[in-house]
Amino acid sequence: MQKYSGFGLLKHALTHHENWQRVWHNPKPKPEGYDVIIVGGGGHGLATAYYLAKEHGITNVAVIEKGYLGGGNTARNTTIVRSNYLWDESAWLYEHSMKLWEGLAQDLNYNLMFSQRGVLNLGHTLQDMRDIERRVNANRLNGIDGEVLNAQQVQDIVPILDCSKTARYPVLGASWQPRGGTARHDAVAWGFARAADAMGVHLIQQTEVTGIRRENGAVTGVDTTAGFIAAPKVACVTAGNSGVMAKMVGMELPLESHPLQAMVSEPVKPILDTVVMSNHVHGYISQSDKGDLVIGAGIDSYLGYGQRGSFPVVEETMAAIVEMFPIFSRVRLNRTWGGIVDTCPDACPIISKTHIKGLYFNCGWGTGGFKATPGSGNVFAHTIAKDDPHPLAKPFNVDRFTSGHLIDEHGAAGVAH
Numbered sequence: 001m002q003k004y005s006g007f008g009l010l011k012h013a014l015t016h017h018e019n020w021q022r023v024w025h026n027p028k029p030k031p032e033g034y035d036v037i038i039v040g041g042g043g044h045g046l047a048t049a050y051y052l053a054k055e056h057g058i059t060n061v062a063v064i065e066k067g068y069l070g071g072g073n074t075a076r077n078t079t080i081v082r083s084n085y086l087w088d089e090s091a092w093l094y095e096h097s098m099k100l101w102e103g104l105a106q107d108l109n110y111n112l113m114f115s116q117r118g119v120l121n122l123g124h125t126l127q128d129m130r131d132i133e134r135r136v137n138a139n140r141l142n143g144i145d146g147e148v149l150n151a152q153q154v155q156d157i158v159p160i161l162d163c164s165k166t167a168r169y170p171v172l173g174a175s176w177q178p179r180g181g182t183a184r185h186d187a188v189a190w191g192f193a194r195a196a197d198a199m200g201v202h203l204i205q206q207t208e209v210t211g212i213r214r215e216n217g218a219v220t221g222v223d224t225t226a227g228f229i230a231a232p233k234v235a236c237v238t239a240g241n242s243g244v245m246a247k248m249v250g251m252e253l254p255l256e257s258h259p260l261q262a263m264v265s266e267p268v269k270p271i272l273d274t275v276v277m278s279n280h281v282h283g284y285i286s287q288s289d290k291g292d293l294v295i296g297a298g299i300d301s302y303l304g305y306g307q308r309g310s311f312p313v314v315e316e317t318m319a320a321i322v323e324m325f326p327i328f329s330r331v332r333l334n335r336t337w338g339g340i341v342d343t344c345p346d347a348c349p350i351i352s353k354t355h356i357k358g359l360y361f362n363c364g365w366g367t368g369g370f371k372a373t374p375g376s377g378n379v380f381a382h383t384i385a386k387d388d389p390h391p392l393a394k395p396f397n398v399d400r401f402t403s404g405h406l407i408d409e410h411g412a413a414g415v416a417h
């Protein structure tokens with residue numbers, strides 16, 4: 001694999017950047033099959049492949065993607081990274097991910113534009129503030145950074161935020177996670193893909209999995225638009241399509257697939273150097289390095305697979321942003337788009353073996369799985385390699401919906417992705 005460096009950039013400038021190596025190969029499926037097939041070439045699937053190869057020495061792996069790598073929710077999200085979830089189980093999982101983020105660009109030798117610019121979750125009511133205090137205290141007990149700020153401290157961090165007492169929902173304070181921030185979503189997929197490919201993983205694009213074959217209660221491989229591909233282990237990491245995958249083996253997962261929209265403004269000069277989220281007014285915003293204001297909505301309430309949403313959600317979200325930031329009222333919106341998110345009843349993911357030997361699911365990340373990309377791949381790779389859940393993944397087994405051990409993260413999830 002070609003090593004990226006500042007020196008390399010200079011060297012390639014001499015040949016007008018025309019001689020860069022291809023970042024990954026474009027292989028045909030092996031006729032003899034693989035040890036592990038990962039269905040879904042989003043960030044989570046690619047991270048799983050990477051950690052399978054890197055940490056468990058399993059390199060005879062194929063990632064099968066029906067479109068192009070990272071073209072699903074990975075390409076469509078608003079890139080917020082944080083780990084300040086309420087319950088121990090999720091805080092540990094997201095903090096595991098945060099720690100991986102902190103060394104990931106070096107690990108992958110790929111610039112992920114990871115920016116720990118801090119994340120504010122605003123409180124507009126006394127109950128919001130009580131919830132914020134509870135969550136920040138719970139986070140600190142778990143060794144996760146967090147502070148409770150008053151309105152003045154919020155105003156000091158974001159001078160352009162309307163913190164006036166006459167606002168419809170005046171800002172009373174916020175939770176503040178300084179280590180939270182953003183990362184370049186595409187780069188995450190590309191970085192994992194490049195590193196996995198270099199260790200021998202096959203990345204097979206434009207190939208849809210249409211069936212999962214089994215014999216005597218065990219997986220034997222997948223049917224695809226390119227024919228049958230054999231493997232004793234199949235791991236589905238297909239986000240909004242996970243319910244469709246489960247149906248292929250007659251399973252029903254407790255998931256709903258909803259459109260979730262985001263939007264960007266025209267690029268403007270640097271004006272917002274942190275992430276601001278409000279569950280109450282219901283919108284969140286950050287500014288990309290290019291200058292766009294990156295704005296996220298809540299889910300469209302109907303089910304769908306269309307990767308687009310309805311106009312009223314865009315309108316409501318814009319209203320929320322202008323309410324918080326009247327200064328943006330004349331900034332023009334450039335683009336809107338949607339992804340299909342797989343939401344679980346307790347707003348937590350499913351990372352799980354199934355009753356079928358060799359079949360695994362990693363899904364249910366809903367509106368907030370981008371931040372978990374490295375952690376999710378890391379614990380899922382362990383679960384597949386050992387055929388035994390990683391300790392951090394154990395609470396997220398699908399059997400929690402029959403045992404009743406739900407982990408209700410609706411408060412920490414909210415609009416706040």
Ligand SMILES: Cc1cc2nc3c(=O)[nH]c(=O)nc-3n(C[C@H](O)[C@H](O)[C@H](O)COP(=O)(O)OP(=O)(O)OC[C@H]3O[C@@H](n4cnc5c(N)ncnc54)[C@H](O)[C@@H]3O)c2cc1C
Binds near residue numbers: 039
């Ligand atoms: C608008 C929006 C904003 C968001 N904002 C945030 C945020 O700020 N922070 C955050 O943490 N999270 C956010 N999320 C959620 C986050 O994007 C997802 O949880 C995460 O990207 C999921 O990654 P993934 O790899 O599991 O899924 P995806 O990237 O969707 O990858 C799944 C892949 O599976 C492929 N696939 C599906 N079916 C098949 C099949 N049959 N055969 C082969 N391939 C198949 C798809 O084509 C797709 O590429 C947001 C999501 C959206 C839509």
